[in-house]
Each structure stands twice: as structure tokens, then as C-alpha cells.
Amino acid sequence: xxxxxEYRGFGIRVELxxxxxxxxxxxxxxxxxxxxxxxxxxxxxxKVFAGPYSRRWAYLVAELGGRAAVDVVLSLGLLxxxxxxx
Numbered sequence: 327x328x329x330x331x332e333y334r335g336f337g338i339r340v341e342l343x344x345x346x347x348x349x350x351x352x353x354x355x356x357x358x359x360x361x362x363x364x365x366x367x368x369x370x371x372x373k374v375f376a377g378p379y380s381r382r383w384a385y386l387v388a389e390l391g392g393r394a395a396v397d398v399v400l401s402l403g404l405l406x407x408x409x410x411x412x
Contacts, residue, residue: 327341327342327350327381328340328341328342329385331389331392333392333393333396334396334397334400335358335359336356336357336358336359336392336396336399337356337357337358338354338355338356338388338389338392338393338396339354339355339356339357339392340352340353340354340384340385340388340389340392341353341354341355341371342381342384342385345377345378346378348380348381349377349378349379349380350377350378350379350380350381350384351373351374351377351378351379351384352373352374352377352379352384352385352387352388353371353372353373353374353388354371354372354374354388354389354391354392354395355369355370355371355372355392356368356369356392356395356396356399357369358396358399368399372391372395374387374388374391
């Protein structure tokens with residue numbers, strides 16, 4: 327199962343893999359305006375630790391992990407800042 331959300335100009339793709347009844351391992355991948363040297367998270371799948379999770383928790387922790395990765399990329403100045411649209 328897969329879902330993609332947008333955050334600060336980046337796409338966060340979440341993939342779930344069923345490992346037991348109603349339990350999932352989860353990965354996230356961020357895709358942005360350009361890839362950056364020294365940042366593993368952009369374009370590569372990153373597994374979320376401490377799984378498996380229920381479906382709801384899997385989506386939540388992966389999206390939060392993706393958002394944290396985007397915030398790190400932007401705070402390090404590796405890519406131009408994206409302005410939030412309210």
C-alpha cells in the first residue's frame with residue numbers, strides 16, 4: 327500500500343508492507359525540487375524503526391519521519407527554502 331503527501335514543496339511517499347495480520351513495516355521516501363549531496367533521504371527509501379505498526383500508526387510515523395527529514399534538509403540550507411502556503 328502506498329500514499330503520497332505534500333509538505334513544504336516536497337513529496338513524502340509512504341509504503342506499507344504487510345508482515346502479519348493488520349501489522350505493517352513501513353518506509354518513507356522524500357522527493358524534492360532537486361537532489362542534494364550529503365542527504366540520503368532525498369530519493370531513497372528509509373525504513374521506519376521499531377515496527378511493525380498498525381496501518382494507522384504506520385502512516386503517521388512515516389509521514390512524521392518524512393516531514394522531519396524535509397525540515398532537516400531545509401534547515402541545513404542544502405536546498406532553497408520553500409515558503410509554506412497558508
